[in-house]
Amino acid sequence: MNILNTQHTKIHFNDRKDLKTFNRKCYVRRDIKNEIRKRKIDTIEDMAIAKVDVIFEKVMKVLDTYPFHNLDFNVTILPDDEDVSRKFMEIYGKKVDYIAFYSRRNKMVYFSARHAKLRVVAHEFGHVVAELWFSPTSPSRTVHEIIAQATEKLIYD
Ligand SMILES: [Zn+2]
Numbered sequence: 001m002n003i004l005n006t007q008h009t010k011i012h013f014n015d016r017k018d019l020k021t022f023n024r025k026c027y028v029r030r031d032i033k034n035e036i037r038k039r040k041i042d043t044i045e046d047m048a049i050a051k052v053d054v055i056f057e058k059v060m061k062v063l064d065t066y067p068f069h070n071l072d073f074n075v076t077i078l079p080d081d082e083d084v085s086r087k088f089m090e091i092y093g094k095k096v097d098y099i100a101f102y103s104r105r106n107k108m109v110y111f112s113a114r115h116a117k118l119r120v121v122a123h124e125f126g127h128v129v130a131e132l133w134f135s136p137t138s139p140s141r142t143v144h145e146i147i148a149q150a151t152e153k154l155i156y157d
Contacts, residue, residue: 001076006049008056012076012108019048021113022077026051028118029156032058048077055118055155059125062154063147065133073128074108081112102127104138119152126151 004011013019023044028036028051035054041047052075060066078084081099087110088096091103099115102108102124109124126148130139139147 004045004049007053008071009052010074011048011052012074013048015079016044018077018079018113019044021079022111022116023047023051025114026055026116026118026121028055032118052121055121056125056128058155059122059129059151062157063126063129063133063151065129068129068133070132070135071128072107072132074106076108076110077113077116078110079112080114084110084112100124102131104131118155122155123148123152 001012001014004013011019032054035057036047036050039046039050039054041050057066060068076087078087081097084098084100085096088094088098088101091105099112100120100123101110103110109128111121111124127144129151130144130147138144
């Protein structure tokens, strides 16, 4: 695994082509795009870092939790949904059909590069903020999901 340090997190990935796919699939709207343009982008890595940081900042803003500094989480970009489901099986021993998930246990968000969408990234980052904001307690599973779904909608406002 390769690791990129971003402002808010670390991005783990195996192959640069997964970052490239993530960048391409995770199409962002104008306000986020403008924010990304302000950063220095020379490489695929720069773009992945900028996307993750700017989307995470936007998530914190829409949830009114920005700035929030106690951020202990990582991101892993896997090639496909099969890899994401395999990872879930590895951690929880359950068969699922996921394109992304947040593991509280590993403090890690897993994405399928091929299924990366702004909506999906916002949803999982909503879970991260929900978890960290209420730390050391965790919100219930229902509250977690309500926050993540609200984040998905608010990111487009
Ligand atoms: Zn969720």
